Amino acid sequence: MAVTAISIVRMKNLFAVVMMGGIYSLLSALIFVNLDAVDVAFTEASVGAGISTVLMLGTLALTSREEKQEKKSSHKIWLPLAVCIATGAALVYGTLDMPLYGDPNAPIHQHVAPRYLTESIDEVGMPNVVTSVLASYRGFDTLGETTVVFTAVVGVLILLTGRRRREKHEPTLEELEEQEDEV
Amino acid sequence: MFLQDGGAKTVQYLDFLSPGLYNYWIVIFLMMVGFYIVISRGNLVKKLVGLNIFQTSVFVLYISMGKVEGGTAPIFGEGFNTFSNPLPHVLILTAIVVGIATTALGLSLVVRIREEYGTIEEEDIHAQEDESL
Amino acid sequence: MIQRKPILRVTSKVFMPFILLYALYVQFHGDFGPGGGFQAGVIFGSSFILYALIFGLHDAKLVLPSAVLEILSALGVLVYAGTGVVSFFMGSNFLNYNALAHDALHGQHYGILLVELGVGITVFSSMTLIFYVFAGRGR
Numbered sequence A: 001m002a003v004t005a006i007s008i009v010r011m012k013n014l015f016a017v018v019m020m021g022g023i024y025s026l027l028s029a030l031i032f033v034n035l036d037a038v039d040v041a042f043t044e045a046s047v048g049a050g051i052s053t054v055l056m057l058g059t060l061a062l063t064s065r066e067e068k069q070e071k072k073s074s075h076k077i078w079l080p081l082a083v084c085i086a087t088g089a090a091l092v093y094g095t096l097d098m099p100l101y102g103d104p105n106a107p108i109h110q111h112v113a114p115r116y117l118t119e120s121i122d123e124v125g126m127p128n129v130v131t132s133v134l135a136s137y138r139g140f141d142t143l144g145e146t147t148v149v150f151t152a153v154v155g156v157l158i159l160l161t162g163r164r165r166r167e168k169h170e171p172t173l174e175e176l177e178e179q180e181d182e183v
Numbered sequence B: 001m002f003l004q005d006g007g008a009k010t011v012q013y014l015d016f017l018s019p020g021l022y023n024y025w026i027v028i029f030l031m032m033v034g035f036y037i038v039i040s041r042g043n044l045v046k047k048l049v050g051l052n053i054f055q056t057s058v059f060v061l062y063i064s065m066g067k068v069e070g071g072t073a074p075i076f077g078e079g080f081n082t083f084s085n086p087l088p089h090v091l092i093l094t095a096i097v098v099g100i101a102t103t104a105l106g107l108s109l110v111v112r113i114r115e116e117y118g119t120i121e122e123e124d125i126h127a128q129e130d131e132s133l
Numbered sequence C: 001m002i003q004r005k006p007i008l009r010v011t012s013k014v015f016m017p018f019i020l021l022y023a024l025y026v027q028f029h030g031d032f033g034p035g036g037g038f039q040a041g042v043i044f045g046s047s048f049i050l051y052a053l054i055f056g057l058h059d060a061k062l063v064l065p066s067a068v069l070e071i072l073s074a075l076g077v078l079v080y081a082g083t084g085v086v087s088f089f090m091g092s093n094f095l096n097y098n099a100l101a102h103d104a105l106h107g108q109h110y111g112i113l114l115v116e117l118g119v120g121i122t123v124f125s126s127m128t129l130i131f132y133v134f135a136g137r138g139r
Helices: A002-010 A014-035 A038-062 A074-095 A113-123 A129-137 A140-162 A174-182 B017-040 B044-066 B088-117 B122-132 C007-030 C037-055 C057-063 C065-088 C104-137
Strands: none
Touching: A014 A038, A014 B044, A038 B044, A038 B088, A038 C037, A038 C104, A074 B017, A113 A129, A113 B088, A129 A140, A129 B088, A129 C104, A140 B088, A140 C065, A140 C104, B017 B044, B044 B088, B044 C037, B088 B122, B088 C037, B088 C104, C007 C037, C007 C104, C037 C057, C057 C104, C065 C104
8 A cells, every 4th residue: 555655656647646546545445344344445445446536537638647747956855755754753753652553442442432332233223333323323424424525516516517718708808998999 | 463362461552663553653654645745746636646645544544543453343243242443434434425525626626727727737827827917 | 429349338238237236235235234325326326427438428418417416416415404304393303213203213214214315315416417527528
């Protein structure tokens, strides 16, 4: 997965970048299966590797395929890298206080989750806890997310439907003034 | 996965070599790769790919925190008693779909920018803006 | 349109009903196995995207016009919120499904089914609509 990410950084051909993005999504779906999150893996495989790759390709068809080759001055390469390494080091320092991987006594497992796991079969009656939490316990949350998806679609429609402005002839300011003079 | 048969108990809390924190380090590495793409590349489509990498790393962080040693997927069945935490799964499940919707919005912005400016490179756009001023 | 790529056309024709069926299975079996509205919507949408990719956008729009999709994407959110409002009027809290049927467990079952249906409809029509718009922009 890390190798794929690095190769995305290096590549200039955007078509290949998008393809590597699909592979990256699929790999992360495999990791999710490994981490016992089958629902999430399912979604990631269908969304990340399927739809998002298609959409990116659609964008590339409308724009250009190659990233511009540019000669970069050295500070343009090293400054972002230094920023990233500094941020990463700070975050690694932060993880030293985090609970260990797979620790059943971690704080995340203490508060709400036990109730979902022990009582949802009596309260909701669904074998799949993820579904019952998604639709029942956190129904408001999911309603909001659905609305976000809907709003995003409305935004895309506003931006991309309608006539192209370049194609119709727009009268410039001078032409308008000329017309006024004629009148 | 890393910690089996009693080794977990002996691992010191602040031991730098402890394998129990690898998942966070992988997440941080991926996150920084995405961050680097976003801040160092001028191509708008590539910036969006970088944002996607960043996003996926956050997903992996959440899911790996929800993992319980010896647990299975949170679907009730015969003979399973320990389950991984379902809460992060729910959050990330919705976040993925919302993420693709917002990515589509970003891509449509890129397409509009391309139609207006004829390029998707940040520097060229800045150059055109300077010329028009 | 000239008949090109016969292999692609025949295989996609064979696969289409199975993808749709699988999406419906994921949609309504989400209570018992992995799945649910979000995934089912994406799979359902991807089958139409496949159709549009192979048979052309024009044919896909004959099967499923984008005006229908626009209505559907709003309808999904309405179904979701409407379930909440119905439970509201049947004497319970907003989005608390216990009151939807005679006993609480059945009420929860119906509520989750309806809500997941709303999510599925919205996600499906959104994904397909986004693809239509992107593909239709080029020409």
